[in-house]
Amino acid sequence: MRSKLSGFVLLFLTGFSYGQNTSTLITEVRIIDGTGIPAYVGSVRVNGNQIVDVGNLQALPGEQVIKGQNKFLCPGFIDAHSHHFSSLRAFPQAAATNNQGITTIVIGQDGGSYSVDSLRSWMSQRKAAVNVATYTGHTTLREQVMGEDQLLRAATSAEISSMQQMLAEEIKKGSLGLSTGLEYEPAFYSSKEEVMLLAKTAAAQKGRYISHIRSEDVTLQDAVDEIIRIGRETGMPVQISHLKIALHSQWNTSAALLQQLQQARVEGVNITADVYPYTFWNSTLKVLFPSRKYTSLPDATLAVTQLCDPAGSVMVHFAPVPAYEGKTLSQIAQIRKESPAQTLIQLIAMADSFRKANPTFSGSVETIMGKAMTENDVRNFIAWPLSVICSDGGNGGHPRGYGTFTRVLYEYVSKQPLLKVETAIYKMTGLTAQHLGIQKRGVIAPGYIADLVLLDMEKVKDHATIENGKALSDGIDQVWIGGQVTWQHQKPTGNLPGVFIAKE
Numbered sequence: 001m002r003s004k005l006s007g008f009v010l011l012f013l014t015g016f017s018y019g020q021n022t023s024t025l026i027t028e029v030r031i032i033d034g035t036g037i038p039a040y041v042g043s044v045r046v047n048g049n050q051i052v053d054v055g056n057l058q059a060l061p062g063e064q065v066i067k068g069q070n071k072f073l074c075p076g077f078i079d080a081h082s083h084h085f086s087s088l089r090a091f092p093q094a095a096a097t098n099n100q101g102i103t104t105i106v107i108g109q110d111g112g113s114y115s116v117d118s119l120r121s122w123m124s125q126r127k128a129a130v131n132v133a134t135y136t137g138h139t140t141l142r143e144q145v146m147g148e149d150q151l152l153r154a155a156t157s158a159e160i161s162s163m164q165q166m167l168a169e170e171i172k173k174g175s176l177g178l179s180t181g182l183e184y185e186p187a188f189y190s191s192k193e194e195v196m197l198l199a200k201t202a203a204a205q206k207g208r209y210i211s212h213i214r215s216e217d218v219t220l221q222d223a224v225d226e227i228i229r230i231g232r233e234t235g236m237p238v239q240i241s242h243l244k245i246a247l248h249s250q251w252n253t254s255a256a257l258l259q260q261l262q263q264a265r266v267e268g269v270n271i272t273a274d275v276y277p278y279t280f281w282n283s284t285l286k287v288l289f290p291s292r293k294y295t296s297l298p299d300a301t302l303a304v305t306q307l308c309d310p311a312g313s314v315m316v317h318f319a320p321v322p323a324y325e326g327k328t329l330s331q332i333a334q335i336r337k338e339s340p341a342q343t344l345i346q347l348i349a350m351a352d353s354f355r356k357a358n359p360t361f362s363g364s365v366e367t368i369m370g371k372a373m374t375e376n377d378v379r380n381f382i383a384w385p386l387s388v389i390c391s392d393g394g395n396g397g398h399p400r401g402y403g404t405f406t407r408v409l410y411e412y413v414s415k416q417p418l419l420k421v422e423t424a425i426y427k428m429t430g431l432t433a434q435h436l437g438i439q440k441r442g443v444i445a446p447g448y449i450a451d452l453v454l455l456d457m458e459k460v461k462d463h464a465t466i467e468n469g470k471a472l473s474d475g476i477d478q479v480w481i482g483g484q485v486t487w488q489h490q491k492p493t494g495n496l497p498g499v500f501i502a503k504e
């Protein structure tokens with residue numbers, strides 16, 4: 001009688017009958033649950049979009065059974081800083097994210113965002129094979145309040161209060177908080193006070209702050225001080241996006257930088273970071289001019305000696321002269337019979353005139369992959385216990401768009417061990433969910449959403465490169481989003497179960 005009663009209670013709670021063949025048992029797996037604890041052998045039962053049971057489980061009559069052949073079963077990976085959303089219209093099956101085990105992307109980064117209403121309706125009407133959560137972008141608020149041609153100045157107090165209202169509204173609707181892209185021109189001229197006031201609004205709504213900080217090179221120290229101050233004065237969690245040291249003379253100072261972040265944490269500032277596993281970034285040419293003097297030869301010289309290696313930095317897009325695409329800055333300089341510094345100045349001028357002449361051009365006018373970091377710092381940042389993994393990637397271009405998560409597992413777990421596999425997965429799942437304040441994802445436990453990855457650590461490897469940014473990874477055997485299989489046999493299944501994830 002007792003057992004019948006508890007069976008009834010279970011049936012009532014989970015809302016289905018085991019006898020009706022609606023559940024799936026994933027068995028013969030080593031479970032990495034996303035909390036950082038050691039992997040353990042077991043089975044996971046999924047029903048609908050939920051994990052309903054975990055442990056030493058027997059298949060029920062008629063239940064679908066998937067045998068994991070002793071591979072790892074992990075929570076679906078959460079990409080803490082993604083630019084994949086814009087390609088979902090053309091590629092809703094999202095191979096870029098699924099092939100590396102990502103089941104949730106966090107967008108609205110670097111100060112640019114879509115409204116929560118538009119994302120919500122997009123995800124319910126058009127559908128995609130990835131979940132989406134978003135921050136609200138400072139630059140987007142500036143554009144809406146100040147006008148797109150008015151951004152190279154600080155906002156007035158009236159403008160700031162309009163932005164504050166819009167931001168508060170968005171967070172109430174489900175945005176995770178405020179994102180900034182302070183290194184980029186349309187936000188660079190904002191005052192620290194403007195950013196602080198907006199951050200306070202986000203904090204009042206129990207939101208969070210994530211930032212592509214004001215400098216990743218020459219004035220990195222000031223930029224780090226700024227985000228620490230925001231964390232201190234607002235009391236809300238703050239996260240440095242794609243943490244890096246991009247100034248050559250500062251390479252190998254990551255230990256000191258992490259020490260500073262650690263010290264801030266000791267003083268009560270909830271500061272964290274996300275990081276990607278590459279020594280080159282992908283951005284605009286103008287970020288190479290911290291002074292914003294785009295015609296200054298000394299500044300251009302600083303750019304090609306301290307801020308990037310021209311022989312390793314590749315033009316990805318260059319609309320004015322498509323023939324330059326795929327070539328390094330040094331190669332383009334050679335073609336043009338100039339020094340790399342002179343070429344940099346010319347390319348920026350050409351891109352600016354192209355924009356003026358083609359105001360409706362919608363693609364990327366110029367992007368460059370800048371070789372700018374050292375592996376030692378990247379390793380230190382990845383190893384920091386408070387960092388999580390992000391791709392900062394999109395569909396093509398920089399290989400991070402297809403290979404980030406599998407690269408971390410191959411390079412830093414298999415090849416040159418830096419992290420235990422459980423720790424690496426924690427930085428892709430449970431810890432990320434904590435940083436975002438996302439509930440019921442990122443951990444394998446009953447009641448959590450069934451976003452899952454079947455991972456073959458023997459085979460896992462990224463293959464995306466600068467030359468072939470869309471090469472698929474090995475080792476991601478199967479991906480589930482909300483209980484539906486989205487990736488199998490190295491291709492999408494066609495299921496599009498992604499949802500919009502709102503702040504709770």
Ligand SMILES: [Zn+2]
Pocket residue numbers: 110181212241242392
């Ligand atoms: Zn960024």
